[in-house]
Amino acid sequence: MTTKVRLIDIANATGVSVSAVSKALKDSPELPQATKERILAAANRLGYHPNFTARSLRLGRSNLLGVLIPDITNPYYASILKGIESTARVLGLTTIITITNEDPTIESDALSAFLSVPVDGILSVPIHLNNYVGIKIPLVLLSRFPFLSDFSYNSDTIPEVDFNYVLSDDYKGQYLATKHLLECGIQDIYLILSQACCEKVSGMKSAIRLSGHQKALRDFGIPFDPQKIFYEATDNQSSFDIVDMLFQKANPPFGLSLVNDASCAGAISALNKHNLKIPEDVQIIGYDDIELSQFLYPSLTTIHSAKQSIGEHGVSLISNMISRDNPPKSKVHTVFDPYLVVRQSTHNFQD
Amino acid sequence: MTTKVRLIDIANATGVSVSAVSKALKDSPELPQATKERILAAANRLGYHPNFTARSLRLGRSNLLGVLIPDITNPYYASILKGIESTARVLGLTTIITITNEDPTIESDALSAFLSVPVDGILSVPIHLNNYVGIKIPLVLLSRFPFLSDFSYNSDTIPEVDFNYVLSDDYKGQYLATKHLLECGIQDIYLILSQACCEKVSGMKSAIRLSGHQKALRDFGIPFDPQKIFYEATDNQSSFDIVDMLFQKANPPFGLSLVNDASCAGAISALNKHNLKIPEDVQIIGYDDIELSQFLYPSLTTIHSAKQSIGEHGVSLISNMISRDNPPKSKVHTVFDPYLVVRQSTHNFQD
């Protein structure tokens, strides 16, 4: 009773063969109902748990999904993970999650471990695209890819390889953000982006955001000033520090566009420290639209970006790739459209 | 090249046997150095990845850790998970994570799946303790258990079974919170707890918090009024709603003690809506001390509770249990002490 129960134990207890037990457990029509019930009862009585490891080895399919997420404490990624998890569970897939902490070495090691399990597919918010070149099993990248809706991106850090990806259009999103500030009458706009180096996908993402920003400025005939772009860590302390410092060089009214909502509380806190009023003195817009944003004070204007849907869609996609024997020739690219959500942190005083 | 590389493939390519390859890969002293190098080189060249599934089946050990977390979007649990993940990686353990969403059915299914893999151990922030009775593999409960430092808890919903657990002392934490408000001169204190029913461990946790609250009131000779206790969902919208409603029955100054920091922004937002000043009209104290709390406006007084350490310690503990052949007879109980962090949302105006 203390040791593991196997098919053979049930077989012995019932006086049938292992294959009969195997068939009974999957309710095969080959067995008469009575026998099946007798076997099931014994299995239950003995406390049988099927051994997935053995089954995987035999079937060459593990139902395991490798998941790579950079940072779980950021609600944006937490939501993506939530979408992955819930959809995977419904589809009968189990997730093996590694938090990469934006470290390409951890990413590389984890990918290697995934191939060793082996998992049936990999879902990843990538760091270095090069780590993914040559991976032969179903793979879907989430949230990050050098994709621009309206723009051609040239860089030799992007491998000449195509990937499946699910993401939202950051170029468009940042365009909407900057455009909104401009429409509110703000021309002096500071943009705080992620500090990741350009070899990382998150660095490319910053480049994409920057492009959207510049496009909006161009559309409004406002000159671009590189001095007004900052590349920072994306936590509250960092955005507090940068805004605290910015206070010395920027004159109200000005605008602040932040890389994500998760770091906006820090910026707001710094503005409060200097008694700058929002939105009268400083207009601020976030990015992502996390749950917190509407409860900040003032509530935060932001760009709504798909989160949970990215995870859900990614799992569906990879699940299809796993089930179908002949993988589709061309890669699948899914792009969600972001949209503007106006709250109290911005205002058009010209109205 | 497109198909999986196995030991036999390396053996064929090198002209040795599979056992030689196996030994070479683990750098066994049985083989001469030259042979080992030749084999390793071939393995590398062919792009070999060891198959953990086969190894697990053979060794009866998977290096897999089953992890159950109720809600990843709450920074408190995200931090615990981060601690688990980072420590597990260092110890060479892989984590299989299921998000239970506070649903005992998901919890039960996931536990069953863990036993089926089989994982080497289970780490869980539990929902129904009964789901864990009879589990024979190493198990450590995190963050939740009917534990009270200074109090004997009687309930028939707690199984007569002992578990390993790592948590922080909620009784003491809530005692500190309520005591702090009382010391700030506030006697009219509203306590917002989790709405989980008492069969769930989170419900018991509410009972524990309540006990700590009552103890503090007793110590200060303040009568306990059950009308001032609310059991709510622990998101910002819920705490917004409850505080919005509370406005009609409470007269400033009063105090607000919330179940966690993650839901405090909602409460603060509701107070702002009614133009109640913090801390002049309402003093508010959170729980957990998440990163956000110091950046809220006003910055949030709270109870600092172990988070990442709980995860880290839990993994160390279970890792020891897994490695050592003879499991310790008695269960291990680790309790972290919470402490008060005073910020701007509370103030002693009597000073």
Place this chain on the structure above:
DNA sequence: CTGTTAGCGCTTTCAT
């Protein structure tokens, strides 16, 4: 209908 058996990839004992 029922049972026997090969074999998934790996480790390890035991011959040679």
Place this chain on the structure above:
DNA sequence: ATGAAAGCGCTAACAG
């Protein structure tokens, strides 16, 4: 020093 072979628990093809 080297390799053959058993077997982890399961599934499926096949024989009876």
